[in-house]
Amino acid sequence: MTDEARLPVPQRLLAAATRLFADQGYDRTSVQEIVEAAGVTKGALYHYFGSKDDLLHEIYGRLLRLQQERLDAVAGREASVESRLRDAAADVVVTTIDNLDDARIFFRSMHQLSDEKQKQVRAERRRYHERFRALIEEGQRGGVFTDATPADLVVDYHFGSVHHLSSWYRPEGPLSPQQVADHLAGLLLRALRP
Amino acid sequence: MTDEARLPVPQRLLAAATRLFADQGYDRTSVQEIVEAAGVTKGALYHYFGSKDDLLHEIYGRLLRLQQERLDAVAGREASVESRLRDAAADVVVTTIDNLDDARIFFRSMHQLSDEKQKQVRAERRRYHERFRALIEEGQRGGVFTDATPADLVVDYHFGSVHHLSSWYRPEGPLSPQQVADHLAGLLLRALRP
Amino acid sequence: MTDEARLPVPQRLLAAATRLFADQGYDRTSVQEIVEAAGVTKGALYHYFGSKDDLLHEIYGRLLRLQQERLDAVAGREASVESRLRDAAADVVVTTIDNLDDARIFFRSMHQLSDEKQKQVRAERRRYHERFRALIEEGQRGGVFTDATPADLVVDYHFGSVHHLSSWYRPEGPLSPQQVADHLAGLLLRALRP
Amino acid sequence: MTDEARLPVPQRLLAAATRLFADQGYDRTSVQEIVEAAGVTKGALYHYFGSKDDLLHEIYGRLLRLQQERLDAVAGREASVESRLRDAAADVVVTTIDNLDDARIFFRSMHQLSDEKQKQVRAERRRYHERFRALIEEGQRGGVFTDATPADLVVDYHFGSVHHLSSWYRPEGPLSPQQVADHLAGLLLRALRP
DNA sequence: GATGAATGAGTATTCATTCAT
DNA sequence: TATGAATGAATACTCATTCAT
Structure with a gap:
């Protein structure tokens, strides 16, 4: 509060809204509460x-x-496709946990956006999804990943678990964000072994 | 409509509420609309x-x-743990797709339940989670599944993808519910290979 | 108030709204004041x-x-066109004065209606205008009224003075509604002498 | 716009406000829109x-x-009272049409002025009304106008039609401002024939 | 069993105006 | 002269729920 109180008004509003939307949901949070x-x-x-x-x-x-930037950086690196996919898969887990309030809002309140803005958001998410899928397809073409499962489905499989983080991850739990990320990336990579 | 119109009043209300909650969300649906x-x-x-x-x-x-009953039935069968886990993992996918409106409400509106009822629901879900986890642990103890990843995390990994179904699955898409289920169960089983 | 208090709720609301809209205008009257x-x-x-x-x-x-009904009745009578026009012209003055609150609202707040409803009202007023104009044209064709001025303009001339009533007429003034009506109808008829 | 953009700020504001008040009404126009x-x-x-x-x-x-100046000029001319009244009656029609936005605001939004300013405006209008009435009374005393109708009522009769102009006159219609003015002045003069 | 009129607290948003710069 | 951030009170409208019938 004392920290935030020093911020410029728009940031202060955004910080307050983020906390409240994450706790109570968008519809249950009144503008009055935010201000x-x-x-x-x-x-x-x-x-x-x-x-x-x-x-x-x-x-x-x-x-x-934030996540698009990081994915672009990781995917563009010079490294084996396995290594890049593992890093990308782990990175999105870490940044999701680091911004768990934002993520909770993302997955819980997206459908409460106006239709027009929802469209815009969906388009941006699709871009993200496609970049991620391209990595998997690259590995499948090169034979380092199995193509038993369509790449699209694999992306949805992994992102399901990322979305789900905001339902179960607690900072006070036994696993650090990086440990969770390593485990989930490990599961993905093992599922893709030929 | 003609079908529903013949149902007894309580079922008619439940059917109407399900459709509306799934489409618009719980908070955005008024009692007036339902009736x-x-x-x-x-x-x-x-x-x-x-x-x-x-x-x-x-x-x-x-x-x-519904899902608890089916899980109990599958898990209690006489079969290898791999077979039972694969069937359980696939079954929850199929029944989720078959009841996609209910599932959408489940994952989108749970937090809008009163605190008291939310507690009750969480307890029931935990029971489901634990039964599923027990299957994985059984396989890990027997050495047929790797124990590189804690069983809890594996359950969350799989259920993340189940929750996510209501975000992307469309009945008119190229994959039947059973095909999706087989793919997702396949990914899980491959990730658990030792 | 004691009178109105006994009325059914919708009429009570309409009576309150009429008084307030007439006194303060539509935009200046809040729903809170009305209730x-x-x-x-x-x-x-x-x-x-x-x-x-x-x-x-x-x-x-x-x-x-109310006014359409009365005009239709007067215009449909068996009498000379002069007599029918005089009666119609006087009648609209009397009923306007008798419903001066409604009339004030009519001429002051019409443009504050939603576009859709404004269209509807305009169509109804046109019907009224046309019925009145037909009387004048009948007299012009028969030679009992001059056709120096187009009938449309004559109608607007007279209705201008009717609208204007709500700006200046006071019940406590020297002229009764009927006296005002006779004078205004007299002016109209004299202006139409060949 | 390019024209107005060159005007000094106060005139630019007044021009913008006039257009907006005429189109949307005073209460419906926000200060933000004007600026x-x-x-x-x-x-x-x-x-x-x-x-x-x-x-x-x-x-x-x-x-x-503007209108007071013009009335004073016309009424003070050396000419027959019939000619001066006809010119005055026609002139107010022409200047009203030439300033139709102002006129629309005048008749539609006057009651939205503060009480104090409303009083001031009413006093100025009364002066105008009285000057006009004096012309009619002059003709009545001289026997060139009938005194069948009190002069006050005649003034209100004519000004009703002037107010009403902003409700029906359209520049693209068949009659020029001067033609309308001649017709309306003609009606007035005919109505005053003894 | 079922109606529908009525409540009262709540909602997001707007707006004329002020004032430190 | 002019800015634009900020105020605070007001606005129309919504809604889950109750209750006399």
């Missing part, structure tokens, strides 16, 4: 954001941009 | 259900009971 | 009326129907 | 005008001063 938590008035919120929906969209955008 | 879709009045709804929350809880219960 | 004046809650208002706009529309409809 | 249309900021508006109300008052003042 109270941020220590500003409604007028200030609507000065910076066009609507409650805009806040949600901005939270999505933040996480999407 | 209109079911062709009854508010008084009738409150005659059979104590609250809007009760409807949601009943929808959960229906799916949970 | 307080009617002694009910907002929920009750929205139970009977879909929107604030609906109240306004209903007030219009009431006056329009 | 955006004028290409300035809120601070600038409040630098030149004390309030939104002031803009409306200034628009009134502009039209009132």
Whole structure:
């Protein structure tokens, strides 16, 4: 609170909204609660954001941009496809856990965005999905991964487990984010062995 | 509609609520919409259900009971642990797809249940989780599955992909429910190879 | 108030809205003021009326129907065209004064109706206008009225003065509604002398 | 727009406000819309005008001063009272049509002025009304106009039709402003024939 | 069993105005 | 002169639930 209180108003609003949306869900969080938590008035919120929906969209955008950047970096590296896929699979787990509030909102409240913004988000997610799938297909073509399962399905298999993290992962649990990431990447790579 | 119109009132309400909750989400669906879709009045709804929350809880219960029964049946069969796990993993995929509206509600609206009912649901899900985990541990102890990854994490890995089905599976897509189930069970079993 | 308090809720709301819209204008009157004046809650208002706009529309409809009926009756009588026009011209003045609140709302707030409802009202007013114009044209064809001025313009001339009544007429003034009506009808008829 | 963009800021604001008030009504037009249309900021508006109300008052003042000047000029001419009344009656029609946006605002939004400013405007209109009435009374005393109708009522009769212009006159219609003016003045003069 | 009128607390959003810069 | 962030009160409308019939 004392930390956040020093931030500029828009960031303060975004931080408050993120916490509340993650805890209570988008529909259950009122604009009034957000502005109270941020220590500003409604007028200030609507000065910076066009609507409650805009806040949600901005939270999505933040996480999407972060993960897309990291995937692009990892996938573009000079290394074996196995190594790149393992790193990509593990990295998305770590960054999801590091931004667990954002992730929880992402998977729980996406369908509460306006139709128009939902379309936009879906397009960005598709780009992410396709980049990831390309890695798998590269390995399948090279024979280092089995092609027993269509690459699309493999992507959905892995991302299901990433989404699910926000349902069960607790920071106070026995496994560090990196350990969880290594395990989940390991499962994926083993499932792809020819 | 003509089918549903013949059902007894409580079932008609449940069917209408399921469709609407799946399409719009729990919070976005008003009691008025439900009773209109079911062709009854508010008084009738409150005659059979104590609250809007009760409807949601009943929808959960229906799916949970179904999947628990099927898991118990499969896990109790006389067969190798590999065969039983493969069947259990595939079965939950098929029944999830067969009840995709219920599943969508399950994963999207659970946190909108009252705290008390949420606790109850969580307890039932834990029972399901534990039964599934026991199968994996059995295989690990017998050496037919690797124990590189803790059984708990494996369960979460698989159930992540099951939850995720309601985000991407479309009946009009190229894969039948059984085909998807076989692929996902295959991935799980391959990941568990020693 | 004691009178109105006994009326059914919808009429009570309409009476309260009429008084307030006439006094303060549509935009300056809040739904809260209306329900307080009617002694009910907002929920009750929205139970009977879909929107604030609906109240306004209903007030219009009431006056329009009344005046259309009376014009049709007068114009359809067996009498000279001069006599029928004089009666019609005077009658609309009297009923406007008798419903001065409705009339004030009519001329001051029509453009605050939703576009869709405005269209509807305009169509109904056109019907009224045309019936009135037909009387004038009948007299012009028969030579009892001059055709120096197009009938359309004559109708607008007269209705201008009718609309204007709500700006200046005061019940406590020196002229009774009937006296005002006779004078205004007299002016019209004199202006139409060949 | 390019024309207006060159005007000094206060005139630009007044021009934008006039257009918007005429189109949407005073209450439906926000200060934000006005400053955006004028290409300035809120601070600038409040630098030149004390309030939104002031803009409306200034628009009134502009039209009132114009019409008062013209009436004084016409009424003071050396000519028969018939000729002066005809010219005055026609002139107010032409200047109303030439400033139809102002006129629309005048008749539609006057009651949205603050009480104090409304009083001021009413006093100025009364002066106008009285000057016009004096012409009619002059003709009645001289026997060139009938005194069958009180002069006050005759003024209201004519001004009703002037107010009404903003409801029906369209520049693209068949009659020019001068033609409409001649017709309406003709009706008035015929109605006053002894 | 079932109705539907009524409640009352809640929702997101708008807006004229102020004021430190 | 002019900015634009911020206020605070108001706005129309929604909704789960109750209850007399």
